[in-house]
Amino acid sequence: DTGVSQNPRHKITKRGQNVTFRCDPISEHNRLYWYRQTLGQGPEFLTYFQNEAQLEKSRLLSDRFSAERPKGSFSTLEIQRTEQGDSAMYLCASSATGIFEKLFFGSGTQLSVL
Amino acid sequence: QQQVKQSPQSLIVQKGGIPIINCAYENTAFDYFPWYQQFPGKGPALLIAIRPDVSEKKEGRFTISFNKSAKQFSLHIMDSQPGDSATYFCAASRRGGSEKLVFGKGTKLTVNP
Numbered sequence: 001d002t003g004v005s006q007n008p009r010h011k012i013t014k015r016g017q018n019v020t021f022r023c024d025p026i027s028e029h030n031r032l033y034w035y036r037q038t039l040g041q042g043p044e045f046l047t048y049f050q051n052e053a054q055l056e057k058s059r060l061l062s063d064r065f066s067a068e069r070p071k072g073s074f075s076t077l078e079i080q081r082t083e084q085g086d087s088a089m090y091l092c093a094s095s096a097t098g099i100f101e102k103l104f105f106g107s108g109t110q111l112s113v114l
Numbered sequence: 115q116q117q118v119k120q121s122p123q124s125l126i127v128q129k130g131g132i133p134i135i136n137c138a139y140e141n142t143a144f145d146y147f148p149w150y151q152q153f154p155g156k157g158p159a160l161l162i163a164i165r166p167d168v169s170e171k172k173e174g175r176f177t178i179s180f181n182k183s184a185k186q187f188s189l190h191i192m193d194s195q196p197g198d199s200a201t202y203f204c205a206a207s208r209r210g211g212s213e214k215l216v217f218g219k220g221t222k223l224t225v226n227p
Contacts (some may be wrong), residue, residue: 027138040219040220041219041220042118042218043158048214056214079145091157093157101163102148102163103215104211105158105159106157106162108157
C-alpha cells in the first residue's frame with residue numbers, strides 16, 4: 001500500500017525561476033488537494049481537483065501558480081517566476097468518494113527561494 | 115479572518131500527563147472536525163475526527179470533546195508518551211462542497227520523559 005507520494009522532497013531555486021512539483025495520490029482516490037504550509041502555521045488550501053477537473057482555487061493561488069491533473073491521476077503544481085514569499089512546504093492530499101472529508105497527506109515538497 | 119482558532123500555541127507535559135488542546139470555530143456550517151498530528155519533515159496525519167451529532171469520541175488514548183452550542187472542540191491525550199511529541203492541528207470542513215479543510219495554527223506538544 002502506498003500513500004500519497006510527492007516529488008521532489010526539497011527544492012532550492014533562485015528568485016525568478018520556474019519550479020514544478022508532482023503529486024501521486026492514493027490509487028483510486030478521485031479527489032486531490034494542494035495546500036501550502038509556512039513555518040509555524042497550519043496548512044492553507046490552494047486548490048482541488050475531482051478527477052481531472054479543477055473545481056476550486058483559493059485567492060492565495062496567484063496567476064503565477066498553475067495546477068493540472070491531466071488524466072485524473074497524478075497532479076503537478078507549477079510556480080512561475082518564483083518569489084521569496086513562495087518559500088513554504090507544498091502539501092498534496094487525496095480523498096475517496098464517499099469519504100471526501102478524510103484527507104490523506106503526502107510528506108510535502110519544501111521549497112526554498114533564494 | 116481566522117475561521118478556526120487553536121490554543122495553546124505550545125504545551126509541555128510530563129510523561130503520563132493529559133495534555134488538552136482547544137479549538138473554536140466560527141462557521142456553523144462546518145460539520146466535520148478532525149485532528150491531525152504532524153512530525154517534523156512529514157505531512158499531517160489524521161488522528162481522530164468527530165461530527166457534531168456526538169459530544170465525545172474516543173480512539174485509543176485520544177479523545178475529542180465537542181460542544182456544539184459553544185462552537186468549541188478539544189483534544190485530550192491520555193497517558194501521554196514522549197513519542198506523542200509533535201505538532202497537533204485541529205481543522206474543520208463542510209460536507210457537500212469541496213470538503214476542503216480549514217486548519218488551526220497548530221499546537222506544538224512536548225512530552226518529557
